[in-house]
Amino acid sequence: SAVISQKPSRDICQRGTSLTIQCQVDSQVTMMFWYRQQPGQSLTLIATANQGSEATYESGFVIDKFPISRPNLTFSTLTVSNMSPEDSSIYLCSVEMRAGGYTFGSGTRLTVV
């Protein structure tokens, strides 16, 4: 299965600033998924990133707040913009290598102060 390198693993940021999270996959994948996991909660999909086209965002998430880049088939970034304390969460990227074969990054724990 694929291996995903996600960074940073954690960060503490000032409100009003932005943080960019990177995910590098060791093989080519068509789609990458970005999830948010708020404290004590489950994973919620933010968007699906397809190489060569704009990301598809889920209800409640907008591109201005969570811009995504997907420059090639092995790499993607998620930016959390104009952060507030409510953005404090774990952010995870994921890919599906085959039907039912999902791999996740190790997650980025973001704290906004």
Place this chain on the structure above:
Amino acid sequence: AQTVTQSQPEMSVQEAETVTLSCTYDTSESDYYLFWYKQPPSRQMILVIRQEAYKQQNATENRFSVNFQKAAKSFSLKISDSQLGDAAMYFCAYRSGYQGAQKLVFGQGTRLTINP
């Protein structure tokens, strides 16, 4: 839209005992996949077990097995001979059977504690 429900926010079990985590889901599709993921404090999401809806036989992985009841839309996870390392959050998840990469829909999670 599909939904996944885990009705047990927390469960605890004595080491070496057996515990069952519940999961129900709602879908109008006939072809889909179901998963149980484990998330220890390290945050890493670890696949525990997978079930294809078209398979009647329940999936088994060592000490982990599922009871898949398609008509009832139920997908419970049984952990036998519980070990301290099994302590984690457990998430039930659903994937549509449509072709192409598909997102996972997660349940709310069950926090499992193992008592020594």
